[in-house]
Amino acid sequence: MKLSSNITATQAPPIMEAIAWTDGLSFPAERPLLNLSQAAPVGPPPLPLREELARLIIDDPTVHLYGPDLGLPELRAQVADDWTASYGGKITPGQVAITSGCNQAFCGAIASLTQAGDAVILPTPYYFNHQMHLTTQGVEARLLPCGPDMVPDANQAAKLIDDRVKAIVLVTPNNPTGAEYPKGVIRAFYDLAKSRGIALILDETYRDFHSHEGAPHDLFTDAHWADTLIHLYSFSKAFRLTGHRVGAMIASLQLLEGVEKYIDAVTICPNQLGQRAALFGLRNLGDWVASERVEILRRKAAITGAFDAISGAKILSCGAYFAFVEHGFDMPSDQLAERLVKEQSLLVLPATMFAPRRDAGGDGTAERCLRIAFANADTDGIAEFAKRWTAFRPS
Numbered sequence: 001m002k003l004s005s006n007i008t009a010t011q012a013p014p015i016m017e018a019i020a021w022t023d024g025l026s027f028p029a030e031r032p033l034l035n036l037s038q039a040a041p042v043g044p045p046p047l048p049l050r051e052e053l054a055r056l057i058i059d060d061p062t063v064h065l066y067g068p069d070l071g072l073p074e075l076r077a078q079v080a081d082d083w084t085a086s087y088g089g090k091i092t093p094g095q096v097a098i099t100s101g102c103n104q105a106f107c108g109a110i111a112s113l114t115q116a117g118d119a120v121i122l123p124t125p126y127y128f129n130h131q132m133h134l135t136t137q138g139v140e141a142r143l144l145p146c147g148p149d150m151v152p153d154a155n156q157a158a159k160l161i162d163d164r165v166k167a168i169v170l171v172t173p174n175n176p177t178g179a180e181y182p183k184g185v186i187r188a189f190y191d192l193a194k195s196r197g198i199a200l201i202l203d204e205t206y207r208d209f210h211s212h213e214g215a216p217h218d219l220f221t222d223a224h225w226a227d228t229l230i231h232l233y234s235f236s237k238a239f240r241l242t243g244h245r246v247g248a249m250i251a252s253l254q255l256l257e258g259v260e261k262y263i264d265a266v267t268i269c270p271n272q273l274g275q276r277a278a279l280f281g282l283r284n285l286g287d288w289v290a291s292e293r294v295e296i297l298r299r300k301a302a303i304t305g306a307f308d309a310i311s312g313a314k315i316l317s318c319g320a321y322f323a324f325v326e327h328g329f330d331m332p333s334d335q336l337a338e339r340l341v342k343e344q345s346l347l348v349l350p351a352t353m354f355a356p357r358r359d360a361g362g363d364g365t366a367e368r369c370l371r372i373a374f375a376n377a378d379t380d381g382i383a384e385f386a387k388r389w390t391a392f393r394p395s
Helices: 014-020 046-058 073-087 100-115 128-137 153-160 183-196 235-239 253-266 272-284 286-308 333-344 381-389
Strands: 096-099 119-124 141-143 165-171 199-203 229-235 247-250 314-319 322-326 371-374
Touching: 046 272, 073 096, 073 247, 073 272, 096 100, 096 253, 100 128, 100 165, 100 229, 100 247, 100 253, 119 128, 128 141, 141 153, 141 199, 153 183, 165 183, 183 199, 229 235, 235 247, 235 272, 235 286, 272 286, 286 314, 286 322, 286 381, 333 371, 333 381
Parallel strands: 119 141, 119 165, 165 199, 199 229
Antiparallel strands: 096 247, 229 247, 314 322, 322 371
16 A cells, blocks of 8 residues: 555654664663653642542543543633633633644644645744644645744744635744743734734643743733634643643634534544543642742753853753753754763754754754753753763764
8 A cells, every 4th residue: 555645744753753762772870861852741640630530530430431522511611711811801611622632632723724735834943743734634834934032023924924824823832942922922923814814823732831920912802813813722731641632722613613523533522531630620730730830940940050051052942841952063963862862861852853954945943953851850850961961072
């Protein structure tokens, strides 16, 4: 049989590729593998949530059954109420869908908005799963290079829009760069999308770890936000539910009609147990999430301080789980990343997984930068990271 040309054109899963670099390696006892590659919590949910999950498995038979395609009504209503309180404006339960992770929310939005031959604007560096999904669907990822601060410019995006473009995608705080887009930047992209009659897909997976208090934007206060905005969110990071695959989308009733068809054809419904966990988290774990945010910000300060003392390297942006670093070595980032695993037991991701190489039209960002998921190390681990980085000898 012959595989689809869209699938063969799609890059291999980057995390799996990076983990494969460790195959066959043995790491010294005094220098175990330090894995700063993946953008996900490495610990389990907090004990009260695990206890609730155990109770549900035994006592509630409905968690083992199919549920509504767009999610539990109680969870949709809770999201609508909480997001209305956080962002202002008005969000109704009918404008909320619960999905099998935030990736499915993105895929459902793309399925509802585009067909093969259309285009979607992605700032680069991009979140690789977004680019991968567009490629699998035959949709062009029209790339918008970010500025030196890793923040995209709406005026530059305007030059890329033609009749084929159906949406603009923003991720803030950003994966892979960690950049937190200012309110004015988010508003400028919203106004651009609104004026051109296209969607703004705003992925706020890492919203809970933003360095500033309060709502990161005011888009929901626009009475007609649903004509333009598609908001994506993940419960995985806030409540450590990565394996349960629970995300959310807030969008127009019309769009969610399309998303419902997509979900029914792919997973039928989101995970029942994970949804109950998310609902418990929203109702009971606000203080715990706030404490997690404080710890992530502490780790951000630690990684920033570490690079202040490292000669030749430079943090271009930093926030949420990530530092995006110009490494300063005379070799492309993918070669550097593999050598760091072998020689320093240090696993990070090269920017070649998040941006095109220079020979494919890139601006050199791919070769000269690395993504470091610093949130998966405590301050001692970050100090160990800096020690190993400094000990690396490129020649």
